[in-house]
Amino acid sequence: MSAEAPTAPEISTTIATSDELAAERAHLVTSRAALKAMRERAEQLFSVGDQVAGDAYTAEQLGRQMAQRIKELSDDPAVPLFFGKLTMGAERWHIGRRHVSDAVGEPLVLDWRAPMSRRFYQASVRDPQEVAVRRRFGWSPAGAGGTTALTSFEDEHLDSGQELGTDSAILTAEIERPRVGPMRDIVATIQPEQDELVRADLEDTICVQGAPGTGKTAVGLHRAAYLVYLHRERLRRSGVMIIGPNRAFLHYISAVLPALGELEVSQSTVAELLDHLPVRAEDGVAAATLKHDARMAQVLHRALWARIARPAGPITVSDGSYRWRVDEGVLRRVVDEVRREQPPYALGRERVRARVVGLLQRQSEARRGDSPPDSWLRKMGKVKAVADLLDHCWPAVTPQQLLADLYTDAEALSRAADGLLSPDEQELLHWPKPPRSLRTAPWTAADAVLADEIAGLLDRPAGFGHIVVDEAQDLSPMQARALARRSGHGSLTILGDLAQGTTPWAARDWRDMLGHLGRPDGRIVPLSTGFRVPAAVVALANRLLPALDVAVPPARSLRRDGSLEVTESADVVAAARTALTREGSVGVIAADAAVPDVLDALHAAGLEPSELDGDGRLTVVPATMVKGLEYDHVIVLEPAAIVAAEPRGLHRLYVALTRAVTSLIVLHTEPLPEPLRV
Numbered sequence: 001m002s003a004e005a006p007t008a009p010e011i012s013t014t015i016a017t018s019d020e021l022a023a024e025r026a027h028l029v030t031s032r033a034a035l036k037a038m039r040e041r042a043e044q045l046f047s048v049g050d051q052v053a054g055d056a057y058t059a060e061q062l063g064r065q066m067a068q069r070i071k072e073l074s075d076d077p078a079v080p081l082f083f084g085k086l087t088m089g090a091e092r093w094h095i096g097r098r099h100v101s102d103a104v105g106e107p108l109v110l111d112w113r114a115p116m117s118r119r120f121y122q123a124s125v126r127d128p129q130e131v132a133v134r135r136r137f138g139w140s141p142a143g144a145g146g147t148t149a150l151t152s153f154e155d156e157h158l159d160s161g162q163e164l165g166t167d168s169a170i171l172t173a174e175i176e177r178p179r180v181g182p183m184r185d186i187v188a189t190i191q192p193e194q195d196e197l198v199r200a201d202l203e204d205t206i207c208v209q210g211a212p213g214t215g216k217t218a219v220g221l222h223r224a225a226y227l228v229y230l231h232r233e234r235l236r237r238s239g240v241m242i243i244g245p246n247r248a249f250l251h252y253i254s255a256v257l258p259a260l261g262e263l264e265v266s267q268s269t270v271a272e273l274l275d276h277l278p279v280r281a282e283d284g285v286a287a288a289t290l291k292h293d294a295r296m297a298q299v300l301h302r303a304l305w306a307r308i309a310r311p312a313g314p315i316t317v318s319d320g321s322y323r324w325r326v327d328e329g330v331l332r333r334v335v336d337e338v339r340r341e342q343p344p345y346a347l348g349r350e351r352v353r354a355r356v357v358g359l360l361q362r363q364s365e366a367r368r369g370d371s372p373p374d375s376w377l378r379k380m381g382k383v384k385a386v387a388d389l390l391d392h393c394w395p396a397v398t399p400q401q402l403l404a405d406l407y408t409d410a411e412a413l414s415r416a417a418d419g420l421l422s423p424d425e426q427e428l429l430h431w432p433k434p435p436r437s438l439r440t441a442p443w444t445a446a447d448a449v450l451a452d453e454i455a456g457l458l459d460r461p462a463g464f465g466h467i468v469v470d471e472a473q474d475l476s477p478m479q480a481r482a483l484a485r486r487s488g489h490g491s492l493t494i495l496g497d498l499a500q501g502t503t504p505w506a507a508r509d510w511r512d513m514l515g516h517l518g519r520p521d522g523r524i525v526p527l528s529t530g531f532r533v534p535a536a537v538v539a540l541a542n543r544l545l546p547a548l549d550v551a552v553p554p555a556r557s558l559r560r561d562g563s564l565e566v567t568e569s570a571d572v573v574a575a576a577r578t579a580l581t582r583e584g585s586v587g588v589i590a591a592d593a594a595v596p597d598v599l600d601a602l603h604a605a606g607l608e609p610s611e612l613d614g615d616g617r618l619t620v621v622p623a624t625m626v627k628g629l630e631y632d633h634v635i636v637l638e639p640a641a642i643v644a645a646e647p648r649g650l651h652r653l654y655v656a657l658t659r660a661v662t663s664l665i666v667l668h669t670e671p672l673p674e675p676l677r678v
């Protein structure tokens with residue numbers, strides 16, 4: 001974190017005396033030396049470990065863990081080693097991003113996730129938790145050499161009734177600092193309501209509803225880091241997954257967890273996770289909406305289980321000079337029994353095979369008087385009579401095959417969809433002509449979600465210990481089910497804002513979404529303090545809320561400093577040029593179709609705009625890609641065009657208007673959308 005030297009807050013705080021500041025700097029020097037020593041010890045162990053590890057696997061595991069440990073112990077001079085301090089009676093605890101201890105194991109810096117550190121975030125005058133003084137440190141922004149210096153501190157004497165809360169100058173400086181580059185961690189200034197969520201138990205599924213900029217993404221990422229710290233071994237095995245809306249967003253947040261020392265958390269979009277087929281076509285809105293509807297889960301379940309048929313006759317199997325026979329009635333009982341057990345479909349097929357082989361085995365044992373070897377059992381499982389039986393009564397099927405059959409065979413679809421989908425809806429699913437091959441079929445993105453549902457009926461997918469889902473309001477019921485399947489016995493952190501839902505299937509109610517995510521009792525928690533969007537800009541965006549048809553609590557912005565300008569002009573070049581004279585990043589948000597022209601105009605003016613994912617100061621962002629991102633200065637072009645571009649265009653505009661950290665300029669030549677007119 002870098003923060004400017006704090007200005008004096010209204011509530012009196014201890015003025016940093018030069019002696020005290022010198023003592024804190026000395027502690028920093030000691031801590032840095034101790035961290036270096038820890039790293040050297042780890043490196044030494046690493047080289048010794050090379051020689052003592054037993055087998056190759058253990059050596060590799062050990063090597064990986066040690067290399068990871070050394071990385072965790074690296075000291076980035078651009079990142080403050082500690083940001084806070086607690087005085088509790090005679091004890092002093094510095095709080096930082098990682099644990100540092102001296103040669104005899106005495107802690108010099110506590111990891112922000114350690115139980116003791118919780119008091120740094122939670123102690124208050126009303127509930128001081130034995131904390132007499134909470135100190136926050138101010139650091140200079142990392143300069144040219146990438147080094148940050150300890151410049152100041154700010155104390156709250158909780159023991160004499162002083163509490164700054166969100167009036168902390170250091171918090172204010174952190175919130176107001178210019179944003180360039182990827183998202184940064186907020187460990188130094190996590191607020192009590194956020195901390196409650198970050199430290200929720202691993203077993204807890206929580207769903208955070210928060211207006212734009214209330215720190216949902218930040219909370220989700222810090223919760224992941226917290227859980228990995230507390231349950232390292234367990235979560236290393238099962239894994240933690242962060243799901244975001246698109247690659248640009250994942251790129252934007254990608255630096256946060258590594259900065260917190262966590263390198264092993266995976267990130268993915270839903271589409272990347274459900275990569276079952278080559279997407280070659282696009283559905284119309286009606287077909288896509290239908291495919292994302294929860295009813296499809298029932299249709300697919302029926303279609304799959306309708307493949308199971310009753311055995312139509314006995315089987316006989318030649319085995320050397322013997323012939324074994326299993327009657328039709330017995331076979332029927334086997335199939336019925338397995339069916340009643342409701343295993344995953346593919347497992348059911350293997351169960352039927354194993355039971356039929358078991359019946360053959362019993363006959364062989366009765367005749368031969370001893371148990372056949374395993375190789376005999378394997379052979380019997382594959383003999384033609386058994387294979388034919390399985391292919392008839394429990395046929396193997398792939399997700400693609402089942403879907404293609406439903407899309408081409410109107411009768412099969414009508415049986416599976418009976419009472420669930422209307423004839424018109426069934427027609428929406430129908431392929432007019434059968435594809436030449438499954439590989440070249442006109443698969444759509446929604447088909448990948450359906451294929452995943454089928455894959456989940458065939459076999460249980462491997463799950464994660466914890467999943468963080470950002471922008472969850474945009475998930476369809478079918479996508480939510482895909483995540484539910486992958487969270488197995490684990491838990492979820494669900495982050496979103498119903499007002500920012502832009503997909504045709506966007507959630508209108510969190511309880512419904514929790515149901516689809518398999519956690520109907522998950523805790524729904526609001527976050528209401530906005531850290532990004534200046535109050536004047538929030539006020540403008542809030543005018544859209546009544547038209548968005550969702551019940552969400554309004555946000556309270558912490559930022560009084562920003563500016564808002566609504567101008568009748570199309571001169572994006574002039575607006576961008578002015579914005580670039582100020583400090584921080586500039587984002588130009590336009591309807592997707594207008595982006596090429598905007599880029600051309602800015603290029604022609606020599607302003608060197610970058611497209612999304614670029615690292616320049618000026619970025620042109622299509623409106624459909626801006627979710628979750630933020631820029632110091634935002635220029636929103638032609639709101640009416642953004643609204644007109646899609647059915648939930650007003651929601652999209654709400655997202656676009658809430659990306660600004662410092663200033664928002666709205667440029668328009670067409671009339672503004674009705675709710676924005678004065």
Ligand SMILES: Nc1ncnc2c1ncn2[C@@H]1O[C@H](COP(=O)(O)OP(=O)(O)OP(=O)(O)O)[C@@H](O)[C@H]1O
Binds near residue numbers: 189211215
């Ligand atoms: N406690 C905090 N201290 C300092 N900055 C914070 C704090 N909480 C959030 N922020 C900052 O506020 C900005 C918005 O946070 P974040 O992106 O997590 O919000 P969000 O609720 O996910 O927003 P959106 O709904 O628009 O995606 C970020 O720059 C983040 O670093």
